[in-house]
Amino acid sequence: MNVKRLASVVMVLGCVSAFAKSSGSPAPEAKAPADREVWITVGSDAAHIVSATLVGSGLAAPAKLGQKGEVTAFRVRESELNLISRAMHDQVNRCSGFMAHDSEASALAALDTTTATKAMRSLAVDYTVDNATAVYALSGGLQEANIRDTITRLSTEFTTRYHTSSTGTAAANWIRSRWEGLVPADRLKSTTNPAGDITVELFTHTPTRTTQPSVIMTIQGTTLASEIVVIGGHLDSTSSGSTAPGADDDASGIATITEVIRMAMVQGYRPQRTVKFMGYAAEEVGLRGSQEIANKYKTDGLNVVGVMQLDMTNYKSASAPADVAMITDNTNAAQNGFITSLISTYFNGQITWSNSSCGYACSDHASWTNAGFPASIPFETPMGQHNSAIHTVNDTLSRSGNNANHALKFAKIAAAYLAELAKGTVTVTDTTPPAVSLTAPTSGGTVSGTVTVTASASDASGISRVEFLVDGQVVTTVVAAPYSFSWDTAALANGSHTVAAKAYDGVNNSATSSAVTVTVSNSTGTAGFDSTLQAPRCASASSSCDSGLLLNGRGGVGPEINTPNTLRDSCLDGVSGAYHSDESNDRIKVSTVDGTPFAPGKTVRVEATVWAYSTTADKLDLYYTGDATAATPTWTYITTLSPPAKGAQTLSATYTLPAGAVQAVRARFRYNGSPAACGTGSYNDHDDLVFAAQ
Structure with a gap:
C-alpha cells in the first residue's frame, strides 16, 4: 500500500485535529463540572472511539445503551466529556461529534436521526421564489465593513466565549444589546410599547446543561404568525490554549446574522411568517443550547417551517471549487434545493455552490433535524479544505485576510432565505440610480496582456455590487470597493472591444457607465x-x-x-x-x-x-x-x-x-x-x- 495516499485530510464543522495536540484546559475561566452521569449519542462509525478512549485512559468502559443505524447511545461521566471530545477531534475530526442529553430516555429517543425516517413536525411549505423586491432590498445594502466590525469585537473584546466562562455570558449579553439596538423604538416591544412586533431576549438554559444563555430575536409575523423561520449560529467558542477568539468559529456566523438584522430594520421589513434570529449557547460541548431550544419548540408544538444554520462563514480555501458548500447529511433535501435555487436566481455569477457532508452532530442544524424540523447549513468551504486555525488561539480575522468578503456572500444568501421563506414586505423609498463611471482603461487606447479595469460608483443607499462588461457581457462582479479587476485580454481576438461598468445600489436600482472602446493587441498563440x-x-x-x-x-x-x-x-x-x-x-x-x-x-x-x-x-x-x-x-x-x-x-x-x-x-x-x-x-x-x- 502506498503510504502517501493515506494522507488525505477530512474536516468536520467547527473542529480540527490540532485541538487534541494541547494538554491545556478547554478555555480560560472554564469551571470543572460536577462529575455526574450524562448521556450522549455519537455516530455509530465513531462509537468504538468512545470505548477505546476511556479504557485506554484507565477509566471504566462506557455503558452502551443502544444503537440504531448511524447513531449509538452511551452513559458516561461529565468529567469524561472533554476526553471524548478531544478523541473525536483527533481521530475523526468531528466537533463535538456527540450530542449531550439530560436523560437516558432522551438519548435513546435521539437514536433515529435520519431525515428519511424522521417525521417532520412542521407543516409542509411550498417553496416559491417570487419576492424579489424584498430580496434585493434586504441583500443590496449589506456591508462587509459591518460584518468585519462584529467579528472583530466578538473575537477581541471577549477573551473567550467558552460556555462556562464569565466572558462567554458577557458575550451573549453583548449580542442581545447589539441586536436590540438595531430595532427602531416604535417596533421594540416593551411594557411602554406593548404594540411592538419585535423582542430580543435571553433564553436561560437548564443549569446542568449550561449557564451561558442563548439569544433570540423575534419579529412577529403579520399573516402567518404561527409559522416560524429560524436563522441561527452559535455564540460560544473553544480553544485548548490561553484564549479562544473564535473569529471564524463562530463569530463570523453571528456577525453575518447581525448584518442581516440591520438591513431588515433599515428597510422596514415586516415578514408574513414569524422570524427568529438565534445565537446558540454551548454548541462546542454537545450542541446543548440549540438542542434545548429545538426540543422545547417540539414539546410546545410550535410550527418551525425552516431553519438555516450559519456556522463559520468567512474562510474560503484557495482550492475550494465553489463559494458555498451545502451540507447534505442530517439536513432537509427539499430546503437545500430551495436555498440553491435562491443562489441561482438572485446571485448567479456572484456566488457558486457545491455539495458536501460533515458527519453526525457537526453543528446546531442537527438539533433541529433531530427534533423533526427542516434544517439546512450552507458552509464556508467543502469538508477537507478547512480553516486549520479554528479551536486554537489563532482563529483570528487575519486567517480571512482581515476582511469579511466571504461572509458577505452568506449574508446575501441568508437575506434571500429570509425574504423568500418568511415572505413579507419592505419599505423602499430610494428610486434614484447610482452614479457610475469607468476610470481605466482610457478610451481609444491599445491594451495587451493583463490590464487593470477600474470604476467609481456611489449612491445614497450604498453600492451592493459592480458588474464589469466586455463587449456587453458580464465578465466579473465586485461586491466591495475598490471596484476593479484584472482583465486578461489574451482571451479575446485582437481588435476593437468595449468595456463598461454597471452598478447596483442597496435597493437594486442600477445604472451603466458609458462604454470605453479599446484595441486589443496580443501576440497570437498565447492563451x-x-x-x-x-x-x-x-x-x-x-x-x-x-x-x-x-x-x-x-x-x-x-x-x-x-x-x-x-x-x-x-x-x-x-x-x-x-x-x-x-x-x-x-x-x-x-x-x-x-x-x-x-x-x-x-x-x-x-x-x-x-x-x-x-x-x-x-x-x-x-x-x-x-x-x-x-x-x-x-x-x-x-x-x-x-x-x-x-x-x-x-x-x-x-x-x-x-x-x-x-x-x-x-x-x-x-x-x-x-x-x-x-x-x-x-x-x-x-x-x-x-x-x-x-
Missing part, C-alpha cells in the same frame, strides 16, 4: 483566461495555442490560478498531496503539424507537460471537442499515455481537428482509475485549452 468559459483560450486562429503558466499546479496544490480551468468549472480537481511531489498537469500546447492555422481536417499535436509521481499508476487521458461553447460539450477520446519517468514530463499525441470555430482539448492526469473525460480522485488534475479555428 488568456476566458472568464465566461472559465478556461485558458486563444481567441484568434493561429497555428498554435499555448496555455503558458496558467495551468501550473493542481486545484489548491501549487500556484495554479482560476482553478479548476475546465469549461464552465465542469470538472473539479483533487486536492490531496503537494505541489511537484504529487500529480499535476502544468501546461497544454496545441499546434498544427504543417504550421498552418487551425482548420477542420488539420492534423494537430497536443503536448501536455505533467509532473509525474509514478511511472505505473499515473496516466494522462486526452480528449477533444469541436464546440467548446456548448452548455455540455461532447468529449472525444484521443488516447491514454504513461509518463516514462518521474518528475516533469512532456507527453504528446496527434488527432484531426473536427468542424467547429471554437474548439478545445482536455488533459486529465490521474493516479490509478480508468479513462474518463471527468473523474473523481484525490490526485486527479483536469485542464482544458480553448482555441479558435478558421
Whole structure:
C-alpha cells in the first residue's frame, strides 16, 4: 500500500485535529463540572472511539445503551466529556461529534436521526421564489465593513466565549444589546410599547446543561404568525490554549446574522411568517443550547417551517471549487434545493455552490433535524479544505485576510432565505440610480496582456455590487470597493472591444457607465483566461495555442490560478498531496503539424507537460471537442499515455481537428482509475485549452 495516499485530510464543522495536540484546559475561566452521569449519542462509525478512549485512559468502559443505524447511545461521566471530545477531534475530526442529553430516555429517543425516517413536525411549505423586491432590498445594502466590525469585537473584546466562562455570558449579553439596538423604538416591544412586533431576549438554559444563555430575536409575523423561520449560529467558542477568539468559529456566523438584522430594520421589513434570529449557547460541548431550544419548540408544538444554520462563514480555501458548500447529511433535501435555487436566481455569477457532508452532530442544524424540523447549513468551504486555525488561539480575522468578503456572500444568501421563506414586505423609498463611471482603461487606447479595469460608483443607499462588461457581457462582479479587476485580454481576438461598468445600489436600482472602446493587441498563440468559459483560450486562429503558466499546479496544490480551468468549472480537481511531489498537469500546447492555422481536417499535436509521481499508476487521458461553447460539450477520446519517468514530463499525441470555430482539448492526469473525460480522485488534475479555428 502506498503510504502517501493515506494522507488525505477530512474536516468536520467547527473542529480540527490540532485541538487534541494541547494538554491545556478547554478555555480560560472554564469551571470543572460536577462529575455526574450524562448521556450522549455519537455516530455509530465513531462509537468504538468512545470505548477505546476511556479504557485506554484507565477509566471504566462506557455503558452502551443502544444503537440504531448511524447513531449509538452511551452513559458516561461529565468529567469524561472533554476526553471524548478531544478523541473525536483527533481521530475523526468531528466537533463535538456527540450530542449531550439530560436523560437516558432522551438519548435513546435521539437514536433515529435520519431525515428519511424522521417525521417532520412542521407543516409542509411550498417553496416559491417570487419576492424579489424584498430580496434585493434586504441583500443590496449589506456591508462587509459591518460584518468585519462584529467579528472583530466578538473575537477581541471577549477573551473567550467558552460556555462556562464569565466572558462567554458577557458575550451573549453583548449580542442581545447589539441586536436590540438595531430595532427602531416604535417596533421594540416593551411594557411602554406593548404594540411592538419585535423582542430580543435571553433564553436561560437548564443549569446542568449550561449557564451561558442563548439569544433570540423575534419579529412577529403579520399573516402567518404561527409559522416560524429560524436563522441561527452559535455564540460560544473553544480553544485548548490561553484564549479562544473564535473569529471564524463562530463569530463570523453571528456577525453575518447581525448584518442581516440591520438591513431588515433599515428597510422596514415586516415578514408574513414569524422570524427568529438565534445565537446558540454551548454548541462546542454537545450542541446543548440549540438542542434545548429545538426540543422545547417540539414539546410546545410550535410550527418551525425552516431553519438555516450559519456556522463559520468567512474562510474560503484557495482550492475550494465553489463559494458555498451545502451540507447534505442530517439536513432537509427539499430546503437545500430551495436555498440553491435562491443562489441561482438572485446571485448567479456572484456566488457558486457545491455539495458536501460533515458527519453526525457537526453543528446546531442537527438539533433541529433531530427534533423533526427542516434544517439546512450552507458552509464556508467543502469538508477537507478547512480553516486549520479554528479551536486554537489563532482563529483570528487575519486567517480571512482581515476582511469579511466571504461572509458577505452568506449574508446575501441568508437575506434571500429570509425574504423568500418568511415572505413579507419592505419599505423602499430610494428610486434614484447610482452614479457610475469607468476610470481605466482610457478610451481609444491599445491594451495587451493583463490590464487593470477600474470604476467609481456611489449612491445614497450604498453600492451592493459592480458588474464589469466586455463587449456587453458580464465578465466579473465586485461586491466591495475598490471596484476593479484584472482583465486578461489574451482571451479575446485582437481588435476593437468595449468595456463598461454597471452598478447596483442597496435597493437594486442600477445604472451603466458609458462604454470605453479599446484595441486589443496580443501576440497570437498565447492563451488568456476566458472568464465566461472559465478556461485558458486563444481567441484568434493561429497555428498554435499555448496555455503558458496558467495551468501550473493542481486545484489548491501549487500556484495554479482560476482553478479548476475546465469549461464552465465542469470538472473539479483533487486536492490531496503537494505541489511537484504529487500529480499535476502544468501546461497544454496545441499546434498544427504543417504550421498552418487551425482548420477542420488539420492534423494537430497536443503536448501536455505533467509532473509525474509514478511511472505505473499515473496516466494522462486526452480528449477533444469541436464546440467548446456548448452548455455540455461532447468529449472525444484521443488516447491514454504513461509518463516514462518521474518528475516533469512532456507527453504528446496527434488527432484531426473536427468542424467547429471554437474548439478545445482536455488533459486529465490521474493516479490509478480508468479513462474518463471527468473523474473523481484525490490526485486527479483536469485542464482544458480553448482555441479558435478558421
